[in-house]
Amino acid sequence: MESEVSVAVVEDDPTVREAVGEYLRAQGYAVWSFGDGVSARRALREAVPDVVIVDRMLPGISGDELCRELRAAFAVPIMMLTALGEVEDRIDGFAFGVDDYLAKPFSMRELSMRVAALVRRARAAQASSGELRSGAFVIDLLRRRAWVRGQEIALTGREYDLLLFLVRNDDRALGREEILREVWGWSVGERSTVTVHVRRLREKIEDDPQDPRHLLTEWGIGYRFRAMEESG
Structure with a gap:
C-alpha cells in the first residue's frame, strides 16, 4: 500500500491555513501546518514532506527566503501562495526554485489538483533517476x-x-x-x-x-x- 502523501502548509493567515489544511486532509493528505517561516524552517530541517505550500508574505522570515533555503537543501516540490498576481512576481518565484505559483483568492479544488500534479511529477522524476x-x-x-x-x-x-x-x-x-x-x-x-x-x-x-x-x-x-x- 502506498504511503500517505504529506503536505506542509506555511501560511500566517489562520483562516486560510485552516481551510487549506481541512480540505487537503479530506482529500487524503497528511498535513503539517505552520503559521510562520521560522517554525516551518526548524521542522522541515528534520523531516521533508512530499510537497510544501508557502505563502510569500510571512512573519519572521519571508516566503522567498524559506523557499530559497528549502531548494538549496532538498528537491521537494514547492508551491507559492501570494496575494500578488503580477508577471514579475511569478518570475521572481520561479527564479529561486518555486515549482508552481497560485495567486489568492484561489479555489480549493484547483489547489488540490496542483498538489496532485506536483506529486506525480516528483515521483516520475524519482523513478527515472532511480531515487526513492x-x-x-x-x-x-x-x-x-x-x-x-x-x-x-x-x-x-x-x-x-x-x-x-x-x-x-x-x-x-x-x-x-x-x-x-x-x-x-x-x-x-x-x-x-x-x-x-x-x-x-x-x-x-x-x-x-x-x-x-x-x-x-x-x-x-x-x-x-x-x-x-x-x-x-
Whole structure:
C-alpha cells in the first residue's frame, strides 16, 4: 500500500491555513501546518514532506527566503501562495526554485489538483533517476546509498536492504517473520537476527537510538517504520 502523501502548509493567515489544511486532509493528505517561516524552517530541517505550500508574505522570515533555503537543501516540490498576481512576481518565484505559483483568492479544488500534479511529477522524476524519497530519507536505488536529513549513512549490504524494505513499507506494522522472509529470503530463521540488525540500524539513523523517532517497536508484532518525523 502506498504511503500517505504529506503536505506542509506555511501560511500566517489562520483562516486560510485552516481551510487549506481541512480540505487537503479530506482529500487524503497528511498535513503539517505552520503559521510562520521560522517554525516551518526548524521542522522541515528534520523531516521533508512530499510537497510544501508557502505563502510569500510571512512573519519572521519571508516566503522567498524559506523557499530559497528549502531548494538549496532538498528537491521537494514547492508551491507559492501570494496575494500578488503580477508577471514579475511569478518570475521572481520561479527564479529561486518555486515549482508552481497560485495567486489568492484561489479555489480549493484547483489547489488540490496542483498538489496532485506536483506529486506525480516528483515521483516520475524519482523513478527515472532511480531515487526513492520518503520523509527524512533519500535512497539511491542504483548505487545502493542512503541519506537521512541530508547526511549519508554508512550501511552494510544487509542494513541497506532492511532500510529499503522499511521505507517502502512506511507506517505499516511489520512482523519479524515477514522481515526475515522479505529481506533475508528465509522462510524460517532466528528472529533475533532481525532484532540485532534493527538495533544497528537505529544507531545509524536515529539521533537517540534509545528513544527512536523512525524505527519504532510495535509491541507484540515487530516494528513500525516512519520516514516522516512528528513536528513540534
